[in-house]
Amino acid sequence: MTTRDDRLAQAQKALQAGDFEKGMALAAALVDEDPGDSEALYMAAVAARYLKRFVEAERHLAALHAAMPEYGRAWQEAGHLARAQGDRAAAIAAFGRATRFNPALEASWRALAELEQAAGRPTAAEAARAQAERVARLPRELVAVMHHLHEGRLLRAEEICRHFLRANPRNVEGMRLLAQIGIKLGILDDAEFLLDSARAFEPDNIQVRLDYIDALRRRQKFAQARTEAEALHARDPENPLFQSHLAIESMQTSDYDRAFELFDAILAKLPGDPATLTSKGHALKTTGAQDDAVASYQAAIAAKPDHGDAWYALANLKTYRFTDDEIVRMREQAGRPDLAFMDRVHLSFALGKALEDRADYADSFAHYERGNTLKRAQTRYSADAMTAELAKQRELCTADLFARHAGSGHDAPDPIFIVGLPRAGSTLLEQILASHSQVDGTLELPNILALAHRLRGRKAGQSRYPEILHELGSDQLAAFGAKFIEDTRVHRQNAPFFIDKMPNNFRHIGLIHLILPNAKIIDARRAPLDCCFSGFKQLFAEGQEFTYGLAEVGRYYADYVDLMDHWDTVLPGKVLRVQHEDVLDDLEGQTRRMLDYLGLPFEEQCLEFHKTRRAVRTASSEQVRRPINRSGQDAWKPYDPWLAPLREALGQHG
Numbered sequence: 001m002t003t004r005d006d007r008l009a010q011a012q013k014a015l016q017a018g019d020f021e022k023g024m025a026l027a028a029a030l031v032d033e034d035p036g037d038s039e040a041l042y043m044a045a046v047a048a049r050y051l052k053r054f055v056e057a058e059r060h061l062a063a064l065h066a067a068m069p070e071y072g073r074a075w076q077e078a079g080h081l082a083r084a085q086g087d088r089a090a091a092i093a094a095f096g097r098a099t100r101f102n103p104a105l106e107a108s109w110r111a112l113a114e115l116e117q118a119a120g121r122p123t124a125a126e127a128a129r130a131q132a133e134r135v136a137r138l139p140r141e142l143v144a145v146m147h148h149l150h151e152g153r154l155l156r157a158e159e160i161c162r163h164f165l166r167a168n169p170r171n172v173e174g175m176r177l178l179a180q181i182g183i184k185l186g187i188l189d190d191a192e193f194l195l196d197s198a199r200a201f202e203p204d205n206i207q208v209r210l211d212y213i214d215a216l217r218r219r220q221k222f223a224q225a226r227t228e229a230e231a232l233h234a235r236d237p238e239n240p241l242f243q244s245h246l247a248i249e250s251m252q253t254s255d256y257d258r259a260f261e262l263f264d265a266i267l268a269k270l271p272g273d274p275a276t277l278t279s280k281g282h283a284l285k286t287t288g289a290q291d292d293a294v295a296s297y298q299a300a301i302a303a304k305p306d307h308g309d310a311w312y313a314l315a316n317l318k319t320y321r322f323t324d325d326e327i328v329r330m331r332e333q334a335g336r337p338d339l340a341f342m343d344r345v346h347l348s349f350a351l352g353k354a355l356e357d358r359a360d361y362a363d364s365f366a367h368y369e370r371g372n373t374l375k376r377a378q379t380r381y382s383a384d385a386m387t388a389e390l391a392k393q394r395e396l397c398t399a400d401l402f403a404r405h406a407g408s409g410h411d412a413p414d415p416i417f418i419v420g421l422p423r424a425g426s427t428l429l430e431q432i433l434a435s436h437s438q439v440d441g442t443l444e445l446p447n448i449l450a451l452a453h454r455l456r457g458r459k460a461g462q463s464r465y466p467e468i469l470h471e472l473g474s475d476q477l478a479a480f481g482a483k484f485i486e487d488t489r490v491h492r493q494n495a496p497f498f499i500d501k502m503p504n505n506f507r508h509i510g511l512i513h514l515i516l517p518n519a520k521i522i523d524a525r526r527a528p529l530d531c532c533f534s535g536f537k538q539l540f541a542e543g544q545e546f547t548y549g550l551a552e553v554g555r556y557y558a559d560y561v562d563l564m565d566h567w568d569t570v571l572p573g574k575v576l577r578v579q580h581e582d583v584l585d586d587l588e589g590q591t592r593r594m595l596d597y598l599g600l601p602f603e604e605q606c607l608e609f610h611k612t613r614r615a616v617r618t619a620s621s622e623q624v625r626r627p628i629n630r631s632g633q634d635a636w637k638p639y640d641p642w643l644a645p646l647r648e649a650l651g652q653h654g
Contacts, residue, residue, distance in 0.1 A: 004030065004037075011043050020050040031060070036067050042074060049081050057081050067377055069341040072102025072150055079111060088115055093338060099131070104146030106135040138173065139164065145177050149184075152380060157181050172198045176208055183215060186453045188446065191215045206232070213245060220446060222252040223490060240266045244276060251283050259283050272303030278310045285317065294320060306333045308346025312539060315353035322354040330354065334367075345374050349539040356537075361638040368537055369642075372548045381545035383555045390507060390559045396466045397510030399570040405514055408474040410481025413518040415488075416499045416598065417448075419506035421560060422544050423534035425580035426524035430501045431609040432591055438600055440498040442491035447484050448505050448512060455511075469514060481515035497598070504543065506560060509567045513574060520598055523564055526580040528650050532557050533636035533643065554649025561653050587628050 007026055014023035024047035030040035041064040048057035061081065064074045079094035092115050098108040109132035116125035135143060141164040148157035161178045168174060175198040182191035195212040202208060209232055216225035226249035233242045247262035263280040266273060281296035294317070300310035311330055314320045322330070333339065334347045348371030355364035416433065418426045434441030455465040492498045503524075505512065512519055526534075532554055535547040546556040567575055576597045583590045591606050605611070636643065647654050 008039055008043070011040070011047075015043060015047060015050075020047045023047040024051060024053075031063075035063060038064055038068050038071065038074075041067070042071075042077065045074075045077050045081070049077070049084055052084075054081065054085055069374060070101045070378060072098045072100075072105055072108075075101060076105050076108045079108060083111065083115070088119060091115055092119070097340075099128075102147065102150035103131070104135055104138075104143050104150065106132050106143075109135065139168075139171075142171075142174055142177060145174075145181075149177065149181055154181055154184055158185070170201055172202045172205060172208060175201075176211060179211060179215065183218060186449060188215060188219045188450055189454065192219055192221075210245065213249065217249065217252060218446070219450070220443060220491065222249065225249045226253050226255075238269075240269060240273075240276075244279070247283075248279065251286070256283055256287050272299075274300040274304040274307040274310060277303065278307065278313060281310070281313055285313070290317065290319070293317070301329075305329060306336065306339055306343050306347075308333075308340075308343035308350070311350040312346035315350040316539075321357055322350075327351070327354050327358075341374070341378075345371050345539065348374065349537070352537060359638070365639050365642045371539065372536060375539070375545075376548040376552070379545040379548060381548065381552060383546070383552050386546060386556060387559050390563050393466055393507060393510060393563055394566040397469065397566075397570065401470060401510070402513060402570060405474070405477065407517075409477045409513075409515045409517045410479075410485060411518055412481065412485045412516060413520075414485060414497055415516055415519040416497055417505055417509075417512060417519060417521045418499060418501045418503075418524055419509070419521060419575075420503050420524035421526070421531055421535060421557060422503050422540065422547070423538055424503070424524045424526040424531050425578075425583065426501055426503055428580075428583065428609075429522060429524050429578060429594070430499050432587075432606050433499060433594065433598075435606045435609045435611075436595070436600060436603050437605075438495050438497055439598075440492045440495040442488070442498050442500060444502040445488055445491065445500045446502065447487055448500070448502065448508050451480060451484070451515075452508050452511060466510065469511065472514070477515050484516065497600075506564060509571070509575065513571055521575045522594065522597075523575050523577045524580065525577055527633075528554075528557050528654055529636045529643070529646070530580075530633060532646055532650070533639065534632060536646075550643060550646040551649045554646040554654075558650055558653045581633070584628060584630055584633065 007030060011023045011026035011030070014020070014026060023043060027040045027044035027047060030037050031044055034040070041060045045057045045060035045064065048054070048060060058081065061074060061078050064071065065078075068074060075094050075098035079091045079098060082088075082090035082094055092112065095108045095112045095115070098105050099112065109128050112128035113125045113132060116122075116128060138146075141160055145157045145161045145164070148154070148160065158178065158181045161174060161181060165171060165174045165178060175194045179191040179194040179198070182188065182194065192212070192215045195208060195215050198205070198208045199212050209228065213225050213228045213232075216222075216228065226246070229242070229246040229249040233239075233246045236242055243262045243266050247259045247266070250256070250259040250262065260280065260283065263276055263283070266276045267280075270276065277296050277300035281293045281300065284290075284293035284296055294314065297310045297313045300307050304310075311333075314322070330347055330351050334344065334351060339347070348367045352364050352368035352371065355361075355367065358364075416439065418429055420426055430441050433439045452465055455468050456463040457465070457468070488498070488500070506523065509521060512521065532550075535544065535553050536550060538544075538547065540547060546552050564575070564577075576594065578590060578594060588607055592602055595602055595606070
């Protein structure tokens with residue numbers, strides 16, 4: 001029997017031979033069977049263009065863009081199609097998107113150079129030509145790595161890149177690309193090492209140095225990232241790019257005065273720069289200057305009306321209410337066919353919030369659903385893979401494993417892990433506890449997730465974690481725990497205890513217990529429909545891909561509850577569960593309960609958490625600066641007519 005892959009190969013062979021009718025027939029048949037088959041859609045679009053069936057080509061490309069909004073080759077084909085129809089402006093826009101989503105598309109760079117030259121823009125043409133020549137000079141293996149990397153085939157990209165570097169160990173671009181793959185896979189320590197080495201080989205390679213700063217920030221080595229940004233800034237203090245990076249790293253080290261000074265310096269040169277105005281707004285929001293943050297976001301929108309990031313930033317304040325005029329303007333921008341992908345996503349979520357506040361729930365849900373659908377297509381999240389991953393924790397992290405390692409690990413009592421799902425009330429618990437004189441609030445620290453990644457091993461597509469926990473000795477466990485304490489010290493002040501609020505750490509409670517047996521763990525739990533729907537409405541920066549679908553978030557919640565039940569069974573008494581609704585009903589009682597669990601005396605300021613002055617970087621930053629309120633409770637109820645997939649996925653946990 002001929003498989004789909006066989007038929008795709010036949011279609012490709014026909015196209016390469018110039019038999020576009022045959023290629024079209026084969027590809028179109030596959031599309032009829034599966035309208036979301038991206039490879040078949042691409043081939044059908046190419047064949048239709050060569051056959052001058054432009055309307056058909058456009059239809060296939062529209063479906064492909066909807067399925068894979070950031071697929072560079074699809075936009076390259078859109079550029080070829082626009083050019084074939086004599087639409088130079090549309091061709092330039094399409095080739096521009098193609099190169100943004102996949103910088104290895106040499107044909108797109110060359111087409112851009114020709115089109116920009118013909119449009120009388122020689123500077124833009126020369127820049128495109130230079131990029132084309134750069135790609136042409138790269139070893140073919142690295143061009144292949146770039147294609148795989150930018151088209152989401154990370155493991156294949158890693159395999160080719162590692163093979164290339166074994167033969168060319170000092171190739172800086174190869175090292176930079178492998179670091180990029182590492183960042184996408186969450187293997188941040190390897191990425192940092194590669195970029196540090198590449199920087200040593202080519203100290204004047206600006207892209208390597210910018211990537212290195214990015215890797216340090218992701219590892220939350222903020223002081224080191226700032227030092228690197230300072231060094232770049234010193235090379236050219238008036239360079240807005242270097243000023244911007246230093247401003248961002250200054251924010252991360254809580255030097256907001258320096259950040260604002262740099263933002264203002266950039267805006268003096270580039271008065272309406274929307275990215276800078278938005279970043280400045282984020283800094284103002286983080287420090288509690290909400291009115292000034294709003295003004296900065298609004299200035300960014302005035303400068304660039306389709307700047308979705310700023311529109312969503314206003315919505316993400318949670319307390320901002322859009323005017324009628326602003327909603328009209330957002331709708332106008334969202335209706336533009338040429339709107340950039342992330343602008344469309346941001347505007348979808350912003351409109352969802354704006355219309356929710358107007359009680360226009362049907363239209364609100366439609367916009368939330370549109371934004372989530374776009375993001376879900378981009379992330380390729382697999383609920384089946386996540387279910388399997390969490391099931392392995394239940395299977396392999398047994399009571400016997402923990403009994404065998406009793407007395408092992410690092411004995412520090414300092415860490416307090418707050419785990420659970422995002423939007424479950426964890427920021428509120430953190431703010432309450434961080435108001436205590438003996439507790440430092442920090443961030444959502446990546447250290448446990450990074451250790452779990454490292455324990456998976458280096459074999460592509462195969463993970464040794466959590467099986468490897470059965471092979472680790474007492475000395476290794478103690479060393480891992482000690483390293484966690486040392487690496488997180490930079491985030492602390494002078495309190496004896498500190499909070500790590502990374503919600504996804506619930507997946508790794510077994511690992512945490514083995515390396516830090518005296519650590520405390522609090523499970524922030526919220527009613528399932530409130531928690532899941534709140535996550536669905538929230539556009540996360542990264543790391544919470546399960547929220548981009550009602551079925552996906554419901555299934556994740558059910559898997560989370562099952563895993564937490566397992567931890568309660570094999571580590572009885574280890575985790576304190578705090579129900580969000582109980583905190584709303586009895587703030588003092590639940591605060592005393594948490595402090596008793598932590599072995600800390602009661603302090604009155606914990607009940608006045610909203611007066612505690614500290615930078616809060618989560619989506620709940622404005623909410624925890626106000627007294628306890630129930631504004632988010634039962635927020636799902638007006639949307640109940642559309643929540644059947646969520647209810648079904650939650651099953652018995654709903």
